[in-house]
Amino acid sequence: MTEQLTPSDPVRIGGHRLLARLGAGGMGVVYLGRAETGELAAVKVIRPEYAAETDFRARFRREAAAARRVRSPWVVPVTGADPEAEAPWLATAFVPGPALAEAVARCGPLPERGTRILGKILARALAAVHAAGLVHRDVKPGNVLLAVDGPRLIDFGIARSPEETALTSPDAVVGTPGFLAPEQAQGREVGPAADVFALGCVLAYAATGRPPFGTGAVDALLYRTVHDDPDLAEVPDGVRDVVLRCLAKDPAARPTAAELDEALVEDAPEGTAEWLPDEVVRLIADRSAATLALPDIDATAATAPEPGRAAGRRRFLALGAGGAVLLAAGGGAALWAGLRDDGSPGPAARRWILGVQADLSGPQQAAGRAQERGVRLAVEQFNARERRPFEVEAVVADDRGDPAEAERAARRLAADRDVLAVVGSTGDKTTGAALGPYDERRVPQLTVSSAQGVYGTASRRSLLQTVPTYGTTSLPAALMLKAAGVRRLGMVIDRAAGEFAWEEGHLAYRTVGLVEIEVHPRVVPRSAASPVAVLADLLDWEPDAVYYAGGPRRGADLARGLADRGFTGVRILGYPAAGPEFTARAGAAADGWEVYAPYIDPGAKPVAKFAAAFRERYGRAPGRWAAEAYDVTRMVLDRLTEAAGGGGRPARAELFELLAKGTYRGLVREYAFQDGYLQGVEMFHYRAADGRFGYAGPADTGE
Structure with a gap:
C-alpha cells in the first residue's frame, strides 16, 4: 500500500518525480516514482547519515551492481541507480501487486497447483540469479511480489558472489530467520543451495500459511532450522517431496534451482494469474x-x-x-x-511512414511475404488516390523469424521518428521480442498473425492484436462438437510446439466443458518422442472426438496413429498445425480433420476484389494472412486520414488512441479493441481432403 509524501520528502530523485511512499525502514525510504518516460518505478533512497558510512555505501554499491547482472523476466529489473549520490538511490521496475506474505495472510494458503507453479517460476528466477554468479541470500515471502502476469523476486540488498567477504561481523546472521538455510543460520559460507533451502521454506509457507520451522524468538528459530526436522504435515502430497528435498540439512543434497524447475512438472502458464485463487487475483x-x-x-x-x-x-x-x-x-x-513525439512542428517537411516488420526469410516466410505484399498493395492503392491528404511510404524490416533480430529491427523502426505505426511481426516470439522497443517509443504495433494471449512479462501499451487469440478457435469447435452429438472429447496438448499449444489447448479444454462435453486431457511433455505415446491411454477412455493442439509434424504422427488404430470419430486440428507439412506427412490419414482458423480463404467471396488486385499486382494468388494485412493497413490509413482532417500529422500515441477506441469494418472482419485485444471471434472453417485443406465457409461462433 502507498502512503502520502511527507513535507520532508524530496520532490525528485534521479530524474524520477516522487508520487508516494511505498515503505520506510531504519536505513532508508522506498518511494513510488515516475521516470521521465512515464514509467513507474520503486525508488529506494538511503538516508544521508548511513550513506556517510563507507561500509554501508559499499554494500549499496554492490546491491546495484548485483541486481544489474541478473537477466530474468521473474526478477524485478533495475532501471537506474546512483550509489555515489549524496543520498544513494536505486530504482527498479514497479510491480503493483501484493507480496506473497500479504496475499497468504489475507487470502489463505495457495492450492497445490498454485504452489507448484509458484515454485517453478521462482526456481527459474533463482536459476538466473545463480547464473549471474550471485546468491540472493534473502528469499522470503516478503521478497516475492505477485503481479497480474506472474510472481517477481525482489531485493538484492544482501546478495553477493559466494567468494565475496561479508560486510557484517563473522558471527552475524544475514537473512530472515525462518527462511534461511542451516549454514546461513550458523554464519557459515553460503552458496546457491542456501537460496534453494529458502525457496523450500517459501513454498511450505505458501501451501500452509506457516513457516516450516515455526515462529517465535530468533534464537529458537535458528536452533530449529539447524537441528530439527521441518513441519510439513499440512503441505500437499504433490509438493511435499520437492519441499523436503529443498530443506535437506546438507547443501549438497539439495537440488539446484534448474533441477527444481524440472522436478516441478506443472506447466507454468507464464504471463497470467489464472493459477492463483480468485481472492488473490482480486487483491492483485x-x-x-x-x-x-x-x-x-x-x-x-x-x-x-x-x-x-x-x-x-x-x-x-x-x-x-x-x-x-x-x-x-x-x-x-x-x-x-x-503535441508531437519529439516536440517538433507539423507534417510539412516530414514523411508519413508505415513500418512493416515480418519474417521474410525464416521459418514463417510464406506468411511474412503474404503480409508484406498485402501492406504494400494497400499503401499503393492509397497513394494512387487523386485527393489523398498525404502520401504514405512503406518501410520493411525482415526479422528472419529470429527474436534477437526482431528486437533489433524494432529498435531501428522505432528510432525513425517518421514511422507512425508498424504492422507485424509474423510470429509469437518475434512479436514479443519487438514489444519493448515499440512500447518505449509509443509506436502502435499491429500484429496480424501473432495470436498469443500474453507475451511473457512485456507490457501491451502500444500493441493491438488484430487477430483472435489462440483460445478463441475453440468456440466454433465446441459448437460443432455439440451439434455433432459428441459427449466425450480426448484433448491432446503437445508441449513440444511451444506456448501457443498450451494456450490453445488449455482454453479449448475450458470452452468445450462449458457446452457439457466431458473432456479427457493428455499433455505430451516436450521430451516425448511423439504424441502417439498418449494414444493408448486416450483411446482406452473411448472418446467420440479428438482435439490436437500442437505442431504440424507431430500432429501428422498423431493422425497416422489414430488411423492405424481405426479411430473414425471427429478430429479437430489447431490451426497453427494446418498446412502442407501436416497433409504431406499424414497422407491419407489427414482426410477428415477439421480446422477453425482466423484467416480467410483467398478465394472467399468477401475478398474476391482484393484477390484479383493482388493477382494483377504480383502475378499470383494471395497467400494466408495477405487479406488480413491488407485490412489492417487500410484501417491504419483510415485513422491517419481522420487525424489529418482534424489537425494534420498525429503523434504516435494519438494514432494508437484512435485505433484502439475506434471500430473499422474490413473485408475479413470488424476490428474493434478492448485493452489491445480484438473483440469478436470471426473464424473460418476448413476440412482436409485429397491432400489439402479446403475452405468450408465462415465458422459458426454463435453470434
Missing part, C-alpha cells in the same frame, strides 16, 4: 488499480516544463497482460492533438 487487481489511480503529477510539478512541451501531456500506464489501461496526467484533447 485492487492493489494495481489503487496504486495506479494517481493524481495529475504535472499540475503539481515544482519545475517548469521543457521548452516545446506542454505540462499536461498524457502518459499511458498498463496494468499488464489483458489489464485495463489508465490515463494518468490530464490535458485537453486540443492540446494533445497538437
